[in-house]
Amino acid sequence: MVTYVNPQASLGTSLKSLVKGFILTKQTEDKSPRTVEYYQENLNRFLWYAEKENWSDDARFLNEWHIREFLGYVATETHRWGLKGNGSETSWHKASHSTVHHYFVVLSCLFSWAVCEGFLHESPMVKIKVSKPKPKVVTPYTTEEIKKMLAVCNYDYEHNAKFLASRNRAIILVLLDTGIRLSELVGMTISDIDSETGSIKVTGKGAKERMVRIGKTAQKALWRYLIYRPNNSMKEIWLTEEAKPLDQSGVQSLIKRLKQRTGITSQGSVHRFRHTFALNFLRADKNVFNLQYLLGHSDLDMVKRYTAALGMEDALEAHKKASPADLMGLK
Numbered sequence: 025m026v027t028y029v030n031p032q033a034s035l036g037t038s039l040k041s042l043v044k045g046f047i048l049t050k051q052t053e054d055k056s057p058r059t060v061e062y063y064q065e066n067l068n069r070f071l072w073y074a075e076k077e078n079w080s081d082d083a084r085f086l087n088e089w090h091i092r093e094f095l096g097y098v099a100t101e102t103h104r105w106g107l108k109g110n111g112s113e114t115s116w117h118k119a120s121h122s123t124v125h126h127y128f129v130v131l132s133c134l135f136s137w138a139v140c141e142g143f144l145h146e147s148p149m150v151k152i153k154v155s156k157p158k159p160k161v162v163t164p165y166t167t168e169e170i171k172k173m174l175a176v177c178n179y180d181y182e183h184n185a186k187f188l189a190s191r192n193r194a195i196i197l198v199l200l201d202t203g204i205r206l207s208e209l210v211g212m213t214i215s216d217i218d219s220e221t222g223s224i225k226v227t228g229k230g231a232k233e234r235m236v237r238i239g240k241t242a243q244k245a246l247w248r249y250l251i252y253r254p255n256n257s258m259k260e261i262w263l264t265e266e267a268k269p270l271d272q273s274g275v276q277s278l279i280k281r282l283k284q285r286t287g288i289t290s291q292g293s294v295h296r297f298r299h300t301f302a303l304n305f306l307r308a309d310k311n312v313f314n315l316q317y318l319l320g321h322s323d324l325d326m327v328k329r330y331t332a333a334l335g336m337e338d339a340l341e342a343h344k345k346a347s348p349a350d351l352m353g354l355k
Contacts, residue, residue: 098123
């Protein structure tokens with residue numbers, strides 16, 4: 025049986041056109057630039073794969089097996105997306121289940137939107153199930169690790185790298201004292217800081233604003249950095265040596281370098297400061313609603329993970345005093 029396709033009708037169901045319309049919709053829904061970028065990057069890779077495999081650009085011809093094939097590629101292929109050179113290292117090994125789930129969620133959002141808009145009759149995702157990744161154990165930086173990173177900053181400061189050293193120290197202490205996200209950190213502006221109270225206005229997911237606070241130690245570090253920060257027209261707080269705004273990859277890189285110089289081999293980078301703040305805050309203040317507000321979470325799901333992690337840490341610490349084998353004096 026031959027299916028007749030109206031060429032004019034297919035224009036509205038072009039896969040590339042649907043992706044463009046979906047991204048425009050997310051932008052008009054006032055999603056944060058980082059969220060829009062996240063959708064765009066993932067869907068660009070989906071389009072790259074569709075073109076590589078010579079799929080029809082008419083989304084009506086896509087079915088569940090196309091999607092399964094793509095997710096299988098993400099899950100098993102090394103050196104994905106045809107990327108080479110610096111910056112492509114994360115695609116050189118098999119993707120985690122979490123990464124596969126991210127693509128599943130993005131594609132589900134795209135095709136659900138296309139159905140709601142009337143471009144497709146049915147989503148090719150309806151029969152596909154990808155389980156949510158199991159939550160990983162929350163592991164904060166240890167006090168010793170924090171001290172080692174700050175010691176490197178102090179060393180650099182004393183050896184005439186005053187701008188970079190004061191900036192890096194301030195970044196570490198602001199992250200540690202607030203638990204803000206990486207995107208919130210790089211989005212901070214001079215006008216967001218209240219130097220009298222230590223309060224900082226940050227813009228989180230969904231362009232939601234909230235106030236956080238830094239203590240005296242972080243305030244002093246930020247004050248010292250601002251002394252050496254170039255007095256230019258840039259509104260962003262964090263700048264590079266070239267006096268340009270420091271972006272997310274720049275912050276990730278500086279933390280990576282600090283860890284390498286100190287010999288810290290534990291996993292995690294910037295986001296791990298968020299875990300460190302959360303667990304230490306819960307130890308001092310048991311109010312989960314305070315923590316929920318400070319972290320900018322819309323619900324208590326993630327906060328519950330922090331309370332569970334705190335319970336685990338406290339239980340392991342208590343075991344040092346209650347080990348049955350040790351108390352029995354066994355040899």
